Amino acid sequence: MISAIEEVTGPIAPPDEQAALRAVLRLNSLTKPPGSLGQLEALAVRLAGISKTEQPSYGTRTVVVMAADHGVCCEGVSAFPQEVTVQMAYNFLSGGAAVNVLARQAGASVQFVDIGIDAELEHPELINRKVRLGTGNMAAGPAMSREEALEAVLVGVRVAQEAVKSGTEILITGEMGIGNTTASAAILCALEGLSPEVAVGRGTGINDERLLYKIEVVERALRVNAPNPADPIDVLSKVGGLEIAGLAGLILGAAAARIPVILDGFISGAAALAAKAIAPESTAYMIASHVSNEQGHKLMLECLGLEALLDLGLRLGEGTGGVLSLHLIDAVNRIMTEMATFESAGVSGAEGK
The missing domain is CATH 3.40.50.10210 (Nicotinate-nucleotide-dimethylbenzimidazole phosphoribosyltransferase (CobT), large domain)
Structure with missing residues (x-):
C-alpha cells in the first residue's frame, strides 16, 4: 500500500509560476494601489499558480x-x-x-x-x-x-x-x-x-x-x-x-x-x-x-x-x-475577472519612484 501512496504523491507538481506571475501583473494593472487588497491579492496569486490561470473560478x-x-x-x-x-x-x-x-x-x-x-x-x-x-x-x-x-x-x-x-x-x-x-x-x-x-x-x-x-x-x-x-x-x-x-x-x-x-x-x-x-x-x-x-x-x-x-x-x-x-475566494475570482484596469477605465496609474 505504500507504493499506492507513492503513486499518488509522485505526480504532485509545483504550482505554475508563470500563471502566478500573470496574476501579479493583472493585480497591479487594476484600478487600485498595488497591494491594497492585502491577503486577497496573495490568495489570488496562490490560486492562479494552483489552477494554472490568472483568472480561476470554482463553480463546483x-x-x-x-x-x-x-x-x-x-x-x-x-x-x-x-x-x-x-x-x-x-x-x-x-x-x-x-x-x-x-x-x-x-x-x-x-x-x-x-x-x-x-x-x-x-x-x-x-x-x-x-x-x-x-x-x-x-x-x-x-x-x-x-x-x-x-x-x-x-x-x-x-x-x-x-x-x-x-x-x-x-x-x-x-x-x-x-x-x-x-x-x-x-x-x-x-x-x-x-x-x-x-x-x-x-x-x-x-x-x-x-x-x-x-x-x-x-x-x-x-x-x-x-x-x-x-x-x-x-x-x-x-x-x-x-x-x-x-x-x-x-x-x-x-x-x-x-x-x-x-x-x-x-x-x-x-x-x-x-x-x-x-x-x-x-x-x-x-x-x-x-x-x-x-x-x-x-x-x-x-x-x-x-x-x-x-x-x-x-x-x-x-x-x-x-x-x-x-x-472570499469568490470575491477574489470576481476581482480578477470584473475589475477594470487603469487602461480600460482611462484612469492614470501610479508613477514609479
Missing part, C-alpha cells in the same frame, strides 16, 4: 466530511459521549448540521463519508468507506494497525479522485468524531516535537480539571506508543484517527489533481501535517480558511507555513470555516 465545490469514532473517548476526554458521533452523522445526512447550512449558502455540496464510525449506518446519501469500527484507545496502545492507517489514507485519496472525476474544482475538508481533538493534539506533538501543554485544547468545551486530565492522556498515549516523527503513517496508526488519516489522503489526492483544498480547523490541520510529512510539496495546494479557537491550531498553521484567511473564534469543525472562506 465539494465539502468532504470524514467521520469516525475514537477509542480514547473511554478516558473521558470529551464533554460529549461517543454516541453523539452517530447521532450527528444522521444530522449531516439530513442536511441539518451547521456545515450543511453554510454550504448551501456558498453553493457547495456536502459528501458525508463513514470511514470509521463505531456503528453500522444506512442512508441513501451515505458514502460508506468504513475501515474499522472506531479506533482503539491510544492511551493504552495503538489507535489502529499500520495497514488500517494506510487504508484510511487511500480511502481519502480515492474520495478526492472520485470528486474530481465528477467535476469538483475545489475541495473543503470537514470532519466529525467525538474525541478527535485529542488525537489531533497527539499528532501535532508527535510530528512537531511539541509538549501536550501547548497542543491540547478544550475541544467540545471541557472544564479546567478535565483539560489537565486530557493533557495527561495525550502524554500517556505518546509515552505508551512512542510514535516515530519521521514516519507519518506510524504516527497516524499509533495516535491518530481514521477520519484524520482519510483527510490526509483527501489533501494528497487534491494536490495530485492540481486543485485547491481548503483546510478547516484543528482536526484538518492535523491531517494537513500528516499530508505534509508524506509529501511536503502538497502544502502548495492547501488554503488555510481560518484560525481556530482551539489551542494549538496557530502552531499547526505555523508548521504548515500557512496564513489563515479568517479569525472568527470558530471551534465547531465540520468544515464550517472552510465553507465560509469560499466567499
